[in-house]
Amino acid sequence: MADQKGYPPRQVAKRVFAKELREIIAEMPRDMANDKAPHEFLLPTGGSANRIFIVGSLTEKDDIGTDTEYWRGRIVDPTGNILIYAGQYQPEAAQVLANLETPCYVAIMGKIKLYKPEDGDRVISSVSAETIAMVDEVARDRWILETAHLTMERLKADTPESESRKHYGADTNELKIMCREALLEFYPKIGGDQGQSKDQNAETVEFSDDEVEEVDLR
Amino acid sequence: MDRNEEIEKIQEILVKSELDHGIPNSEIETRLDVLAKYSVHGQDAVRSVVNYFLKSSGLAPMKSFGPVGEAEDLTVADAKVKGKWANLRVKVTRLFEVENPKIGQSGIIGDDTDSISFVAWAKSNLPKMEEGKSYDLMNVVMDEYNGRFSAKLNKTSEIIEIEEDITAVQPEVRFEGAVVAIQNGSGLIKRCPICKKALKKGVCEEHGKVEGTYDLRIKAVVDNGVKAQEVLIKRELTESVIGITLDDAKVMAMEALDSEVVSALITSKLVGHYVAVMGMDMGRTILASSFGFLPSEITQAEIDKVIAEVA
Numbered sequence A: 001m002a003d004q005k006g007y008p009p010r011q012v013a014k015r016v017f018a019k020e021l022r023e024i025i026a027e028m029p030r031d032m033a034n035d036k037a038p039h040e041f042l043l044p045t046g047g048s049a050n051r052i053f054i055v056g057s058l059t060e061k062d063d064i065g066t067d068t069e070y071w072r073g074r075i076v077d078p079t080g081n082i083l084i085y086a087g088q089y090q091p092e093a094a095q096v097l098a099n100l101e102t103p104c105y106v107a108i109m110g111k112i113k114l115y116k117p118e119d120g121d122r123v124i125s126s127v128s129a130e131t132i133a134m135v136d137e138v139a140r141d142r143w144i145l146e147t148a149h150l151t152m153e154r155l156k157a158d159t160p161e162s163e164s165r166k167h168y169g170a171d172t173n174e175l176k177i178m179c180r181e182a183l184l185e186f187y188p189k190i191g192g193d194q195g196q197s198k199d200q201n202a203e204t205v206e207f208s209d210d211e212v213e214e215v216d217l218r
Numbered sequence B: 001m002d003r004n005e006e007i008e009k010i011q012e013i014l015v016k017s018e019l020d021h022g023i024p025n026s027e028i029e030t031r032l033d034v035l036a037k038y039s040v041h042g043q044d045a046v047r048s049v050v051n052y053f054l055k056s057s058g059l060a061p062m063k064s065f066g067p068v069g070e071a072e073d074l075t076v077a078d079a080k081v082k083g084k085w086a087n088l089r090v091k092v093t094r095l096f097e098v099e100n101p102k103i104g105q106s107g108i109i110g111d112d113t114d115s116i117s118f119v120a121w122a123k124s125n126l127p128k129m130e131e132g133k134s135y136d137l138m139n140v141v142m143d144e145y146n147g148r149f150s151a152k153l154n155k156t157s158e159i160i161e162i163e164e165d166i167t168a169v170q171p172e173v174r175f176e177g178a179v180v181a182i183q184n185g186s187g188l189i190k191r192c193p194i195c196k197k198a199l200k201k202g203v204c205e206e207h208g209k210v211e212g213t214y215d216l217r218i219k220a221v222v223d224n225g226v227k228a229q230e231v232l233i234k235r236e237l238t239e240s241v242i243g244i245t246l247d248d249a250k251v252m253a254m255e256a257l258d259s260e261v262v263s264a265l266i267t268s269k270l271v272g273h274y275v276a277v278m279g280m281d282m283g284r285t286i287l288a289s290s291f292g293f294l295p296s297e298i299t300q301a302e303i304d305k306v307i308a309e310v311a
Helices: A018-023 A091-099 A137-157 A163-168 A173-182 A184-190 A192-200 B003-016 B025-037 B042-056 B235-242 B246-256 B260-270 B300-310
Strands: A051-063 A071-077 A080-086 A104-115 A124-134 B085-095 B103-110 B115-121 B134-145 B148-153 B158-161 B172-182 B187-191 B213-223 B228-233 B274-281 B285-293
Touching: A018 A051, A018 A071, A018 A080, A018 A124, A018 A173, A051 A080, A051 A091, A051 A124, A051 A137, A051 B172, A071 A091, A071 A104, A071 A124, A080 A091, A080 A104, A091 A124, A091 B260, A104 A137, A104 B172, A124 B172, A124 B260, A137 A173, A137 A184, A137 B172, A137 B274, A137 B300, A173 A184, A173 B300, A184 B300, B003 B025, B003 B042, B025 B042, B172 B228, B172 B260, B172 B285, B187 B246, B187 B260, B213 B235, B213 B246, B213 B260, B228 B235, B228 B274, B235 B260, B235 B285, B246 B260
Parallel strands: A080 A124, B115 B148, B228 B285
Antiparallel strands: A051 A071, A051 A104, A071 A080, A104 A124, B085 B103, B085 B134, B103 B115, B134 B148, B134 B158, B172 B213, B172 B274, B187 B213, B213 B228, B274 B285
16 A cells, blocks of 8 residues: 555544444445545444454355466455455455455454345445464453444434435434344443343344355455 | 845844745846946845845745844744744753754754744754753744744754753643554655655655665554544654664564565554554654553443443
């Protein structure tokens, strides 16, 4: 990545759970006067993001490239899973991903990408990885807490008139439940019978393996 | 005021101004000649010529032409007024690495009221100050950019070392977040032996192809999801953060025939980890005085706080 000197300031990497990332379907209206502005995607919880930072378990990785290496990985967090990609334009990230052994905890800084398959009206989101690194469990735990906090902050700042509500509907209850689900594994640390709630809600944490997503996003 | 006095006065004012290059006497004389034809002499001629040169360099014209030596004895906090001339009694708490050849020395000075950065221009040829020592800085002018004040030392300024040990407040800032990127120019780098600027592909922007000297540093981006903060970690702290010395890094690079191995090591040790950094806020960058990983145990209070938010 180029070393950016001067303004504007560096873009913040937003914290977004996998479930929310997968629900992204819309881009912010672009300022036509400024075609260098990054693509900002509307987040279901409100606000927008281009660059994101996620931490989770890498459960699969494959080289899906033909001529050159093009790596795809699946990252799982307590809310769901999302696909990440790293190819010739992200050589360091691709090399790190190629050398990782699944499963392991990884941190990814990257950019949101949307893809519309020709044969349908669906929109599929994924992450183009700029940096990938293996991390330990504490980094993953801190990320979950931080992401729950920042996701709730977005929901609080959101208004019924926001662009997000136009695209994702008025009801944000499920997104609040997502944050609660994300923290389920932290409840046993308090002790008592709350620990069982993790099992009772287990089905909500599971993800369906969606083959449609496994498209080549180059 | 005769012609020579006018020229001298004009030069005196221009040297103190924000103009970073000299104006030859001949050019000043040409302007004075034009004014003389219209019977403008003395103080009015001086004002006209000074503002002519300031305006032609895109600088703001001067409003007042007070006598030299109007600087007041001020505390750092009271001196924070743009364009104010001050005598400051301060301690040098930090000296920065100077990458711009126009700058002779720069760093942070402070007293018990506040701390600010200072810049001494190279062309002013002032004596160098030392970190940790206290000085009387006579006749410095205050500058402001983006709400940040700095003291500019010019040819008319004086630096007098003093015995008294001034207590300086430290404007240290703390930032916590995840390391999301290690920027280019991190790891094993080479610096120009003359200006200390980092070389790009073995070439110094000012001095061309030079035999560089090795250094180790980290330029990290620490991001808390709300702000992306650039952090600069100099050699000593870099050595303790990544656990290798500059010599180790040189050996690593030599064995791999590639200095990129060092930045790859830094990336693998830092990226994705949550850290706390403390240091000097230099605007865009924090110059780290300490840098460490957040504890491997998350406290129950931290967990309870977020659980309460989602409830």
